[in-house]
Amino acid sequence: MAVGLSPPDPAALLPVPGVRLGVAEAGIRKANRKDLLLVELAEGSRVAAVYTRNRFCAAPVLVGREHRARAPTRAWLVNTGIANAGTGDAGLAVARASCAVTARALGIRPEQVLPFSTGVILEPLPIEPIERGVPVCAANLAPDRWADAAQAIMTTDTVPKAASRRIAIAGVPVTLTGIAKGAGMIRPDMATLLAFLCTDADIAQPALDELIRIAVDESFNAISVDGDTSTNDSFVMAATARAGHSRIDTLDSADGRALSAAVVDLARELACAIVRDGEGATKFITIDVGGGRSREECRKVAYAIAHSPLVKTAFFASDPNLGRILCAIGYAGVDDLDVQSIRLWLDDVLVAEHGGRAAAYTEAEGQRVMRAEDITIRIDLARGPAQATVWTCDLSYDYVKINAEYRS
Amino acid sequence: MAVGLSPPDPAALLPVPGVRLGVAEAGIRKANRKDLLLVELAEGSRVAAVYTRNRFCAAPVLVGREHRARAPTRAWLVNTGIANAGTGDAGLAVARASCAVTARALGIRPEQVLPFSTGVILEPLPIEPIERGVPVCAANLAPDRWADAAQAIMTTDTVPKAASRRIAIAGVPVTLTGIAKGAGMIRPDMATLLAFLCTDADIAQPALDELIRIAVDESFNAISVDGDTSTNDSFVMAATARAGHSRIDTLDSADGRALSAAVVDLARELACAIVRDGEGATKFITIDVGGGRSREECRKVAYAIAHSPLVKTAFFASDPNLGRILCAIGYAGVDDLDVQSIRLWLDDVLVAEHGGRAAAYTEAEGQRVMRAEDITIRIDLARGPAQATVWTCDLSYDYVKINAEYRS
Numbered sequence: 157m158a159v160g161l162s163p164p165d166p167a168a169l170l171p172v173p174g175v176r177l178g179v180a181e182a183g184i185r186k187a188n189r190k191d192l193l194l195v196e197l198a199e200g201s202r203v204a205a206v207y208t209r210n211r212f213c214a215a216p217v218l219v220g221r222e223h224r225a226r227a228p229t230r231a232w233l234v235n236t237g238i239a240n241a242g243t244g245d246a247g248l249a250v251a252r253a254s255c256a257v258t259a260r261a262l263g264i265r266p267e268q269v270l271p272f273s274t275g276v277i278l279e280p281l282p283i284e285p286i287e288r289g290v291p292v293c294a295a296n297l298a299p300d301r302w303a304d305a306a307q308a309i310m311t312t313d314t315v316p317k318a319a320s321r322r323i324a325i326a327g328v329p330v331t332l333t334g335i336a337k338g339a340g341m342i343r344p345d346m347a348t349l350l351a352f353l354c355t356d357a358d359i360a361q362p363a364l365d366e367l368i369r370i371a372v373d374e375s376f377n378a379i380s381v382d383g384d385t386s387t388n389d390s391f392v393m394a395a396t397a398r399a400g401h402s403r404i405d406t407l408d409s410a411d412g413r414a415l416s417a418a419v420v421d422l423a424r425e426l427a428c429a430i431v432r433d434g435e436g437a438t439k440f441i442t443i444d445v446g447g448g449r450s451r452e453e454c455r456k457v458a459y460a461i462a463h464s465p466l467v468k469t470a471f472f473a474s475d476p477n478l479g480r481i482l483c484a485i486g487y488a489g490v491d492d493l494d495v496q497s498i499r500l501w502l503d504d505v506l507v508a509e510h511g512g513r514a515a516a517y518t519e520a521e522g523q524r525v526m527r528a529e530d531i532t533i534r535i536d537l538a539r540g541p542a543q544a545t546v547w548t549c550d551l552s553y554d555y556v557k558i559n560a561e562y563r564s
Numbered sequence: 565m566a567v568g569l570s571p572p573d574p575a576a577l578l579p580v581p582g583v584r585l586g587v588a589e590a591g592i593r594k595a596n597r598k599d600l601l602l603v604e605l606a607e608g609s610r611v612a613a614v615y616t617r618n619r620f621c622a623a624p625v626l627v628g629r630e631h632r633a634r635a636p637t638r639a640w641l642v643n644t645g646i647a648n649a650g651t652g653d654a655g656l657a658v659a660r661a662s663c664a665v666t667a668r669a670l671g672i673r674p675e676q677v678l679p680f681s682t683g684v685i686l687e688p689l690p691i692e693p694i695e696r697g698v699p700v701c702a703a704n705l706a707p708d709r710w711a712d713a714a715q716a717i718m719t720t721d722t723v724p725k726a727a728s729r730r731i732a733i734a735g736v737p738v739t740l741t742g743i744a745k746g747a748g749m750i751r752p753d754m755a756t757l758l759a760f761l762c763t764d765a766d767i768a769q770p771a772l773d774e775l776i777r778i779a780v781d782e783s784f785n786a787i788s789v790d791g792d793t794s795t796n797d798s799f800v801m802a803a804t805a806r807a808g809h810s811r812i813d814t815l816d817s818a819d820g821r822a823l824s825a826a827v828v829d830l831a832r833e834l835a836c837a838i839v840r841d842g843e844g845a846t847k848f849i850t851i852d853v854g855g856g857r858s859r860e861e862c863r864k865v866a867y868a869i870a871h872s873p874l875v876k877t878a879f880f881a882s883d884p885n886l887g888r889i890l891c892a893i894g895y896a897g898v899d900d901l902d903v904q905s906i907r908l909w910l911d912d913v914l915v916a917e918h919g920g921r922a923a924a925y926t927e928a929e930g931q932r933v934m935r936a937e938d939i940t941i942r943i944d945l946a947r948g949p950a951q952a953t954v955w956t957c958d959l960s961y962d963y964v965k966i967n968a969e970y971r972s
Binding site: 209210211212213239241242243244245246247276277278382384385386387464465466469470472473475478479480482483484485486487490491493495496508510511512513551552553555556557559560 | 617618619620621647649650651652653654655684685686790792793794795872873874877878880881883886887888890891892893894895898899901903904916918919920921959960961963964965967968
């Protein structure tokens with residue numbers, strides 16, 4: 157089902173010095189599937205996290221924020237099946253208890269553990285499977301289990317999502333490996349986009365905090381499947397400082413830029429994999445908006461297109477019904493837009509200019525481009541130097557089917 | 565297909581003194597269907613209009629605004645089939661020419677005509693069918709053709725939408741009759757929500773201008789099918805002053821309030837009819853948000869729910885997957901919302917409180933309510949006195965089918 161997306165080659169997923177992973181079949185919601193992941197980070201690792209802005213955020217998000225403020229993080233515990241969201245005080249207690257179980261297994265303090273959950277909202281997360289599963293995870297911790305880890309965090313993803321990069325910083329090899337899950341901002345009742353990225357780079361905490369904000373902005377914050385923002389969305393990064401190069405204190409340096417580029421590139425690959433595996437997706441659509449006065453207005457336009465059910469169904473049908481794109485640009489909320497000067501392309505085909513259809517445009521050309529699986533919508537607002545890119549997918553029968561199916 | 569909506573009884577559509585209607589089969593896009601409507605307003609009528617805020621607004625919207633500023637309106641000309649949007653300078657010329665044709669037929673000036681179009685975007689509107697059709701409309705002008713008028717403005721609506729009210733103002737009978745079209749903010753490629761409301765009330769222009777803003781706010785601006793705002797959306801009102809009561813100078817009077825209540829009530833009926841005939845709709849959903857600090861924040865919450873594809877597909881499936889509603893509340897953009905104090909009901913069933921599922925809630929109760937065709941989602945934000953209501957429908961296979969079908 158996923159658009160141009162294959163499972164990662166396990167051999168291509170590089171171990172990151174200072175990071176070990178363990179998984180278990182804990183039976184949280186379904187039997188006989190990996191549903192618990194433990195990530196152990198070596199002492200001295202620095203961690204940065206970006207959490208959902210949803211006011212109904214899940215218990216693990218609240219507990220994770222609290223723990224990060226209190227102690228250096230040494231472990232991440234991730235369960236699938238149940239999101240532990242909309243679960244009130246009982247949910248908070250379970251999230252805390254799962255950290256305590258993990259701390260016992262690893263010989264660290266509970267506040268050194270960050271919990272993450274994904275799955276059904278409004279249902280209680282039982283602690284028993286976690287009590288049983290965490291020791292199993294701890295017993296099989298190993299640096300080369302990234303493929304297992306990517307599988308263990310899936311809910312209704314059809315393809316596990318993981319990737320690695322190796323770069324050189326001051327001549328020293330540095331490794332980055334990340335995994336992600338999510339098949340939409342929210343898959344069916346399965347809440348959540350989760351992404352984890354580890355590197356052995358040595359980077360000071362303020363620079364790491366800045367880096368994660370840049371990376372999330374250029375990746376997970378630039379994708380849309382259905383516009384819903386989940387209760388559990390989390391992107392978290394660890395830098396174990398094991399690579400042996402001299403510490404990066406600022407991103408505004410050659411080493412900082414090299415690391416930053418690799419992190420953004422990897423985060424984008426993971427984010428785009430989520431779109432390619434979007435609910436019922438049959439097309440992968442890149443929306444490039446340029447010529448804006450600000451990045452913000454370019455994103456507004458790109459998101460208006462990405463969120464329009466009419467645009468998305470037209471792409472599903474391979475129907476070059478391109479007035480819908482103009483219409484979405486028109487209501488994007490950029491108030492003083494001069495529609496006469498806007499130009500719109502589909503891949504290499506100029507579709508609209510001077511407030512109407514381009515003279516040379518033909519339906520046959522539009523049809524040709526619409527048949528592709530990967531399509532770029534390019535817009536020139538012609539009023540400034542800013543640019544933004546957003547990735548999305550189409551809206552198909554299967555989106556409705558997946559989301560309308562009774563929770564089972 | 566429409567949810568609890570039948571075609572209006574033609575006998576129940578009351579003629580409005582001072583208003584005559586004529587229709588024609590002009591063959592604008594398809595043969596053998598009424599596709600042109602002419603509404604003639606008696607001299608001395610006062611007119612108010614609210615147009616789309618879409619920056620890519622259609623040529624008739626631009627010309628209509630221009631004409632309103634220049635002369636008292638005496639006629640409306642409405643065509644279906646082609647929206648005359650995204651058509652550049654050529655489109656403006658056709659909109660102007662259609663007003664000139666109408667002016668000749670009625671012996672008035674072109675700027676006394678407001679043009680309206682609905683249909684496919686980005687395609688040129690030919691002037692010839694309009695030149696042929698306007699004289700036909702003019703020849704059959706009559707006060708009792710509201711049912712024909714409602715039919716003539718349909719695009720892919722499955723049911724014509726029209727309604728009347730009769731009230732007394734200072735003991736004098738006053739009539740209101742309105743028609744509307746639209747089966748979503750935009751039906752397939754068929755752009756537009758159009759609504760026309762006539763009354764023989766006598767109301768001063770400033771009060772009429774205020775009244776249309778109130779009415780649109782409480783009706784057409786409180787509905788959503790897919791969240792798309794079209795290039796052609798227009799709501800226009802005429803008051804012919806033929807009823808014979810003394811003029812209403814302010815809405816803040818007994819007569820003003822009586823007229824205002826009737827207009828709002830009628831506009832709401834038409835707006836809700838549009839939702840009931842929404843693309844692929846199988847459920848009609850009322851979203852009542854109360855206890856807000858401002859009406860604006862209540863609307864934000866209501867619209868977040870109304871626009872969520874996940875909420876809409878759950879309603880289509882009659883699946884009480886109600887975490888999705890909490891999730892939408894959480895990302896509605898009310899930043900300091902205290903989720904602990906929010907309560908959520910489906911009809912009479914309390915679903916959530918204290919940040920989680922209500923203790924007494926059962927899946928069976930949720931299931932029972934979800935099976936109904938008309939369902940109310942009620943939310944108490946518990947932080948103030950403000951309230952807002954939004955009406956929407958579910959998201960079904962047929963929505964995708966209708967919108968993915970090739971334009972034919």
